[in-house]
Amino acid sequence: MDCPVCDKAMITAELHEVEVDYCASCNGIWLDAGELEILLGDPKQADSAVSSFQPVSGANHPVRKCPICRKKMEIVDTDGTGVVLLDRCRLHHGLWFDRGELPTILQRTSLDSSGRIRTLLEELFIRNPGKE
Amino acid sequence: MWELIRVNRRNSILLMAVMAGCLVGLGAALGGGFAGQDGLVGGIAVALAVWAVLAMISLTAGDQILLSSSQAVPITPEIHPQLFNVVEELKIAAGLPVLPKIYMIHDPTLNAFATGRSPKSASVAITSGLLARLNRDELQGVMAHEISHIVHRDILFVTLAGVMLGSVVLLSRIFLRSTYYGSMGSRRRYSSRGSQGGAQAQAILFVIAILAAILAPILVQIFYFALSRQREYLADAGAARLTRYPEGLASALEKIAGNTAPLSTANEVTAPMYIDTPFRGGRALHLFSTHPPVEERIRILRSMSQGAALKDYVKAYRQTMGSETGLPLSVRKDTESVDLRAGSSDRSTPANEKTARRQMNDWARRASGFLFLPCSCGVTLKIPPNYSAGNVDCPRCGTRLTIPR
Numbered sequence: 001m002d003c004p005v006c007d008k009a010m011i012t013a014e015l016h017e018v019e020v021d022y023c024a025s026c027n028g029i030w031l032d033a034g035e036l037e038i039l040l041g042d043p044k045q046a047d048s049a050v051s052s053f054q055p056v057s058g059a060n061h062p063v064r065k066c067p068i069c070r071k072k073m074e075i076v077d078t079d080g081t082g083v084v085l086l087d088r089c090r091l092h093h094g095l096w097f098d099r100g101e102l103p104t105i106l107q108r109t110s111l112d113s114s115g116r117i118r119t120l121l122e123e124l125f126i127r128n129p130g131k132e
Numbered sequence: 133m134w135e136l137i138r139v140n141r142r143n144s145i146l147l148m149a150v151m152a153g154c155l156v157g158l159g160a161a162l163g164g165g166f167a168g169q170d171g172l173v174g175g176i177a178v179a180l181a182v183w184a185v186l187a188m189i190s191l192t193a194g195d196q197i198l199l200s201s202s203q204a205v206p207i208t209p210e211i212h213p214q215l216f217n218v219v220e221e222l223k224i225a226a227g228l229p230v231l232p233k234i235y236m237i238h239d240p241t242l243n244a245f246a247t248g249r250s251p252k253s254a255s256v257a258i259t260s261g262l263l264a265r266l267n268r269d270e271l272q273g274v275m276a277h278e279i280s281h282i283v284h285r286d287i288l289f290v291t292l293a294g295v296m297l298g299s300v301v302l303l304s305r306i307f308l309r310s311t312y313y314g315s316m317g318s319r320r321r322y323s324s325r326g327s328q329g330g331a332q333a334q335a336i337l338f339v340i341a342i343l344a345a346i347l348a349p350i351l352v353q354i355f356y357f358a359l360s361r362q363r364e365y366l367a368d369a370g371a372a373r374l375t376r377y378p379e380g381l382a383s384a385l386e387k388i389a390g391n392t393a394p395l396s397t398a399n400e401v402t403a404p405m406y407i408d409t410p411f412r413g414g415r416a417l418h419l420f421s422t423h424p425p426v427e428e429r430i431r432i433l434r435s436m437s438q439g440a441a442l443k444d445y446v447k448a449y450r451q452t453m454g455s456e457t458g459l460p461l462s463v464r465k466d467t468e469s470v471d472l473r474a475g476s477s478d479r480s481t482p483a484n485e486k487t488a489r490r491q492m493n494d495w496a497r498r499a500s501g502f503l504f505l506p507c508s509c510g511v512t513l514k515i516p517p518n519y520s521a522g523n524v525d526c527p528r529c530g531t532r533l534t535i536p537r
Contacts, residue, residue, distance in 0.1 A: 001516070012497075013514075013526075013527055014511065014514065024521065038486055124511065
């Protein structure tokens with residue numbers, strides 16, 4: 001799978017039997033719908049986590065292509081203020097987080113009701129030397 | 133069985149003839165439209181040449197095209213010993229001359245198919261999603277169904293139809309694009325006057341695009357006939373006979389029917405076919421649907437209480453469906469007896485489905501050349517074969533790991 005931003009091959013990181021793909025050169029993160037299903041244990045919950053966000057138009061945000069189907073992704077608003085945006089595949093193949101988006105998004109929203117996505121992403125990508 | 137094999141041969145020849153007819157018609161229309169009488173002959177000649185190339189390709193490499201377009205990777209016994217074990221058993225039971233090549237498709241959906249030219253050069257493919265969810269008896273049922281398609285020679289026709297359909301879809305897309313861009317170009321270049329020749333060529337291309345657009349769904353229908361209901365019932369009957377355990381396939385079908393995996397790339401390719409079918413609604417839908425309702429297939433398999441032979445399947449079919457008219461005569465007249473066997477002791481699904489799915493994905497990745505780098509902090513990094521840098525930082529703890537290439 002290639003990074004939607006820089007087209008380089010993405011690396012897959014597995015933690016607690018769930019995989020997250022990320023780009024080693026731009027630090028973007030791809031959260032795959034199939035992996036969300038494994039993480040949340042239920043396809044319906046996984047889909048509702050992906051589809052909960054509202055799409056926004058005319059945002060000052062580059063359009064990316066889904067790494068799975070190569071179709072243009074839509075830009076969605078994560079917290080209703082139109083400030084923190086991320087990309088979502090229109091066919092719900094997954095979510096793309098640009099570099100820098102992740103900490104802000106994780107601060108403001110848990111992404112799913114159980115908070116499991118947030119915990120996983122924090123553990124994998126937000127380094128916290130005091131905790132380890 | 134010979135009756136089935138004969139019908140499949142005849143259908144394959146018919147399909148090639150229909151395809152030749154369509155291409156010659158298109159060639160004649162195109163050549164005649166561009167250059168009158170001389171063009172007509174030329175157009176037909178070109179069309180026949182295209183047909184010959186297409187036929188050669190689909191006969192010699194059709195299975196490889198279908199397998200690579202579904203991104204199937206060949207797997208080895210080390211990757212999934214149980215699958216090899218099951219297929220080897222079935223190869224002996226079915227009397228196949230060689231072991232079919234075994235492929236895995238890295239996809240969360242639940243599916244499997246068989247392709248090839250003859251039992252001597254056949255392949256079976258299964259998605260990693262299905263492989264992760266089935267126990268041994270169910271896996272055996274699914275593989276026996278696919279191997280029955282090989283024994284019945286369904287695979288040649290389906291492979292031919294698949295390649296032909298794919299090329300028609302491709303052609304119609306090329307034509308549609310070229311008319312689109314063609315009209316854009318001419319609007320810019322000849323803003324007011326327009327060019328006589330260009331307009332004519334465009335009109336012809338447009339007609340071709342429409343013809344191809346009409347042809348494609350018809351070929352889809354032929355493809356659907358290829359996987360007709362009768363073939364599916366017969367492959368189910370064959371699977372019950374080979375495994376002597378109809379419940380295995382029945383419970384696998386139940387799992388496949390109950391699954392609601394998210395849309396994958398494979399579904400995206402097949403979905404337009406469903407929407408585009410010109411025979412929608414009412415009785416037509418009933419006539420033209422390819423796979424019989426899965427509940428019916430399960431019910432038939434589950435009511436095979438006295439044996440696993442073809443005659444027992446016919447009996448169960450009659451009980452469930454009211455008559456046996458959907459089955460060919462040779463199968464209805466079959467007298468061989470086959471006893472049922474008990475289910476194997478390992479009836480459980482893979483204990484932890486999450487772990488099983490992870491393992492299956494990992495096998496699929498290893499098979500396609502990924503390197504696995506475990507970091508001491510607990511994260512495993514999976515490096516794709518086209519990753520060029522020599523090292524990588526663990527995103528969790530920041531440790532720099534060297535990629536051993």
